[in-house]
Amino acid sequence: MSTSTSASGRSTVQTNRAPRVAAYLLGALLLGAMLAPALAPFAVDALDLANRRAAPSSLHWFGTDELGRDVMTRVLFGARVSLAIGLVSALVSAAIGAAVGATAGYAGRVIDDILMRITDAMLAIPRLPLLMITAAVLQPSVPVLVLLVGLAGWMETARVVRAEVLSLAARDFVAAARAMGASPFRVVLRHVLPGVIPAAAVATTLAVGRGILLESALSFFGVGVQPPTASWGNMLYQAQTTMTSEPWLAIFPGAMIFLTVLACNAVGDAIGAARG
């Protein structure tokens, strides 16, 4: 994120309602995911054999799949998996990125060089194909998948944090802290990192959206979340063969991915623009 935004960028945030709507939408999605067992019209594995492959109706709002499972129920339960992967993987990315970026920025010289070359190397390897191979090799459970997606996404945060640390470390209050005898560890943790939080928050919000996209892409290729656990990505994976006859199986989970990522990006953009 560049740090310069014109004054008009600031005013758009105040007048523009889109980010607020996006934030409410994210909140609603989170709530819906948490309350899925209560909200879902059917049990998650309930089969309605009389209504298999049924188009959306007043009984099954989003239709049913080839086993007669209610798609809306599965989308709600899938939200738990997809949102959890997006959020937790973003936190993993943020933690690693902050650690790497802060160390590189504050330690400088050789350590900075080594860490940034590793960051460059990780950025150069095509992210999705790398993750697809890793997932195919490891056949991960959901927690491992979260870790993998997080491990694939810390580089942007590391760069942002490093740049912020570099500029903050040159400021007088940091020199003052050092002069008062604070250890480098304390200086970074108590004086520098708090100043990095806004920039890191933007990078992390955007990483939530990216994590959800990555998970859904992995699951879409059959190497992510494995059935019978529902995630938006693997619902799409199962839907693609019957796309022409039962399009609702693909439309709803995909629309959820789109809306969620859209909301994450809108909120991230708004925070980025607001801090100027």
Next chain:
Amino acid sequence: MIRFVVRRLVQSVPLLLVISLLIFALIHAAPGGPLSTYLENPNVRPEDIERLRKAMGLDRPLGLQYLSWLWAFVRGDWGFSYADGRPVLDRLVERIPATLELIGVACVMALIAALPAGILAAVNRRFDRVSSVFAVAGISLPVFWFGLLLQLVFAGALGWLPSSGRASFDGGDFVDRVVHLILPATVLAAALSAAWSRYLRRAMRDTVARPFIRAARSRGLSERTLLLHHALPNALPTFVTVVLLDISMMASGAVVTESIFAWPGIGSLFTEALGKRDYAVLMAFLMCGSVAVMVLNLVADLAVHTLDPRTRDAA
């Protein structure tokens, strides 16, 4: 300039070593390593696997295996595809033209949309509102879902366009090939043009806010001249950099788009290889993808040098 290029190439060697080490370690982390395909096959006896392991040198220390793999790779000996026994290099090379065609057309489409949109969004508030919505939507769109929807509408319901492939079975004439390109190129271009128009808008805004633009305006230049002849050339270096870096990231986009539309490029070769655990092909794909990223990084720097005379002394 030449010294700059040489220095950057020398710098990229350790980077490539790190990448190759990462990729090598990953493939060997697979249960059974490169032989895992045979492990799952009930027709292959354990003693055969042991023999293969010896014959392929997989019983040697890992470090030694890495070095011999690296040496072979540098010499262009990329091994053989497990799937059909042909040299990996041949399989990759024959797929490259299709991918370049797809990415090239998608980039041109994206630029045609992004250039005017980015410039206009930087100066016109109302247009900015609308284009922002489209841009954020374009960036957030899951590529595979968008692809499926386009197929559903334009190939399925309307029947206007073919749903997959690069040409009809009989080879197809020029029109046939163009018609096959439309959907996959649109999918790729959508995300690119959204991101690019944002970059350009940002770069233009930052430029327009600078004093020399106010000075030029006060000299009575028209807004059009200001934008196109004063602001744009100054915004272009940043824009060109991000565009080239984005293109270098296309390996991921190509994998998804090509496999949805059965486009016979390296992206779909990757998904085929993934399904068959064809590690030699997968490794080569990742290495090529990484090299492409670094080459385009270098091209981006050179482009900035050419576009922005001020950076030349710094090198």
